[in-house]
Amino acid sequence: MATFKIKRYNPEIQREPYYEEFQYDPPEGTTLLDSLNEIKWTQDGTLSYRMSCRSAICGSCAVKANGHAILACQRQAEHVIKNDTVVLEPLGNMKPIKDLVVDFDPFWEKINKVTPYLKPEETKPEKERHQSQAQFSIIDDSSTCIMCGACYSDCNVLEVDDNFLGPAALAKAQRFVGDSRDKDRKARVEQLSEPGGIWDCTHCGECVERCPKPAEPFHRIKEIMTVALEEGVHNNNGARHALSFTKSIKHSGRLNENVLPVESIGFLGVKGIVNLVQDNLKMLMQGKVPTVIKDVFGLIPVGLRMLKKGKIPPIIHHSVDDVDDVKRIFKELKQ
Ligand code: SF4
Ligand code: SF4
Ligand code: FES
Numbered sequence: 001m002a003t004f005k006i007k008r009y010n011p012e013i014q015r016e017p018y019y020e021e022f023q024y025d026p027p028e029g030t031t032l033l034d035s036l037n038e039i040k041w042t043q044d045g046t047l048s049y050r051m052s053c054r055s056a057i058c059g060s061c062a063v064k065a066n067g068h069a070i071l072a073c074q075r076q077a078e079h080v081i082k083n084d085t086v087v088l089e090p091l092g093n094m095k096p097i098k099d100l101v102v103d104f105d106p107f108w109e110k111i112n113k114v115t116p117y118l119k120p121e122e123t124k125p126e127k128e129r130h131q132s133q134a135q136f137s138i139i140d141d142s143s144t145c146i147m148c149g150a151c152y153s154d155c156n157v158l159e160v161d162d163n164f165l166g167p168a169a170l171a172k173a174q175r176f177v178g179d180s181r182d183k184d185r186k187a188r189v190e191q192l193s194e195p196g197g198i199w200d201c202t203h204c205g206e207c208v209e210r211c212p213k214p215a216e217p218f219h220r221i222k223e224i225m226t227v228a229l230e231e232g233v234h235n236n237n238g239a240r241h242a243l244s245f246t247k248s249i250k251h252s253g254r255l256n257e258n259v260l261p262v263e264s265i266g267f268l269g270v271k272g273i274v275n276l277v278q279d280n281l282k283m284l285m286q287g288k289v290p291t292v293i294k295d296v297f298g299l300i301p302v303g304l305r306m307l308k309k310g311k312i313p314p315i316i317h318h319s320v321d322d323v324d325d326v327k328r329i330f331k332e333l334k335q
Contacts, residue, residue, distance in 0.1 A: 199238020
């Protein structure tokens with residue numbers, strides 16, 4: 001017999017959520033969703049959750065089990081029950097509506113923001129628009145997303161920043177950025193490089209762990225970053241940071257932490273300063289706080305903390321002993 005500890009919430013009856021325990025012994029080989037169904041059908045008909053296909057296709061049944069988002073119909077109950085108990089909660093980063101049912105509106109709003117449809121050339125082909133196998137393979141993985149919201153639920157950035165597009169929308173964006181038939185690739189990566197886009201991902205990889213399909217958003221985010229850099233969309237902190245990081249490692253084999261923050265903000269070089277002034281004047285005219293002010297003030301506490309912990313990098317930047325090996329790796333990568 002296992003204990004199913006389920007987070008219950010029904011604001012029409014009680015404002016605060018609470019946990020309720022159900023005892024149930026899932027037969028071997030049955031899924032977590034089968035257990036939820038049995039509990040609902042035999043113990044409490046008011047228990048609410050979403051489901052439809054029972055085959056890991058529709059994406060409806062994602063819930064948190066023991067703190068991590070999973071598809072309830074894709075996991076056998078015995079695999080999620082630990083010490084005879086499983087804790088079930090609604091997905092994170094979305095408002096609960098009732099029990100395990102959450103409000104997906106913000107999720108869909110973000111999907112809509114990335115223009116989730118093909119924008120082909122105006123000229124119509126005689127028949128269909130062809131793709132080779134190689135061209136399709138670029139968008140194959142992102143095409144498998146079933147919009148379950150598991151990645152969105154467990155994304156660390158979304159917990160602190162509602163403005164972040166999130167892993168699912170960015171995986172969907174890669175589906176069109178990488179599509180050989182789409183004419184808006186550059187415009188797309190420009191939009192995705194704005195605040196709240198690809199460069200706000202912290203590379204934690206949690207969305208890859210949670211994704212039940214090969215869509216694996218973080219890998220798709222890296223692919224969009226590569227396209228953005230190849231398309232010359234460099235006028236933002238994220239791209240500048242990546243380029244500065246690469247330049248430093250290529251040059252000396254180690255990170256120049258004195259230069260990295262300044263180059264990331266774009267203080268260095270005439271072009272950088274011109275762009276910076278233009279961007280920040282534009283923001284001032286729109287009545288927004290210029291990012292340069294936010295960035296500089298944001299760096300001060302970091303610098304002070306580093307000073308306090310004795311982590312200020314050396315003023316003179318030295319190369320590692322085997323820097324020629326590092327340069328050779330870069331050369332081979334380029335080839
Ligand atoms: S890798 Fe990026 S998108 Fe994925 S969960 Fe982490 S912060 Fe979110
Ligand atoms: S990317 Fe994966 S986890 Fe995220 S919504 Fe799509 S299928 Fe679900
Ligand atoms: S019920 Fe459709 S994915 Fe689980």
